[in-house]
Amino acid sequence: MNRRRFRGGADRVTGSRRRDLHWPALEPDIAIGLFGLALVIGAYGSIIGAGGGFLLIPGLALLFGLEGAEAVGTGVVTLACLHAAGALAYERQGLVDRPVAAWWAAAAGPVALLSGWLLTNRFDSELLLTTIGLLMIVLAVFVVVGPAGRTIGAIGPGPADPVEPRVGALLAGASGVGFLNGTFAVGGGLIAVPYLARVQRLSAHRAAATTAAAGMVASSAATVGHALAGNIVWSFAPPLVLGAVIGSSTGARLAPRLSPRTVMVLLSAGLVVAGAPLIGFARWA
Numbered sequence: 001m002n003r004r005r006f007r008g009g010a011d012r013v014t015g016s017r018r019r020d021l022h023w024p025a026l027e028p029d030i031a032i033g034l035f036g037l038a039l040v041i042g043a044y045g046s047i048i049g050a051g052g053g054f055l056l057i058p059g060l061a062l063l064f065g066l067e068g069a070e071a072v073g074t075g076v077v078t079l080a081c082l083h084a085a086g087a088l089a090y091e092r093q094g095l096v097d098r099p100v101a102a103w104w105a106a107a108a109g110p111v112a113l114l115s116g117w118l119l120t121n122r123f124d125s126e127l128l129l130t131t132i133g134l135l136m137i138v139l140a141v142f143v144v145v146g147p148a149g150r151t152i153g154a155i156g157p158g159p160a161d162p163v164e165p166r167v168g169a170l171l172a173g174a175s176g177v178g179f180l181n182g183t184f185a186v187g188g189g190l191i192a193v194p195y196l197a198r199v200q201r202l203s204a205h206r207a208a209a210t211t212a213a214a215g216m217v218a219s220s221a222a223t224v225g226h227a228l229a230g231n232i233v234w235s236f237a238p239p240l241v242l243g244a245v246i247g248s249s250t251g252a253r254l255a256p257r258l259s260p261r262t263v264m265v266l267l268s269a270g271l272v273v274a275g276a277p278l279i280g281f282a283r284w285a
Contacts, residue, residue, distance in 0.1 A: 042247025
């Protein structure tokens, strides 16, 4: 397979998928490309209210030639920063249900760490990317015909509605989402928001806020796991994080101008457009 590599000479350890955790040289044009990719994805993720991991991971693999585990690990670093920024903004608005977020993070965090550390780089790169592509197509259907689209499309100011945490349901749901966050870095928010809205009777906006707070912990834990596994190309992180943070602030200003139907169309289209090429990745990469 003849794919161009951009990491500037990070060394592969013979017989292992691990890479040195130093900072390989990053060419200026690649840094600009990473910044631009993250800028667009940050804005898009803020507009749809469900993050942009499902675009970031394919972008890193298809445009910048990262292996599957490297794309997931490097993307998780960016997603952790995005979740942190979103959680801080929501917390200032008083929208985060702290007890629910704490129980969710308690289960999602360890599962995400272990998944990132022990599972992602066990997959063959092409199989991992194909699986992510198929997952994204399934999520697109989930958005169109399932509760995800109705919940995300309804996100808007909601009342402060504290509830008693349903611990069993939270731990079960968070474990599944933690697995997705750690192993694939896609789909967690799309499942968590409607799940919390349904199980905990949270308003859509409050469910999104609580998901962001818990996602900050899960993504941070996944980052640790992927760092231990050697999946992160660290020199990619600064332009990605900078672009995503700037883009997300822009998207947040644009989001209120869009109708719920437009948001749903943008979300489902993004899943299909980014996921479909991954399914055929092995044939043309």
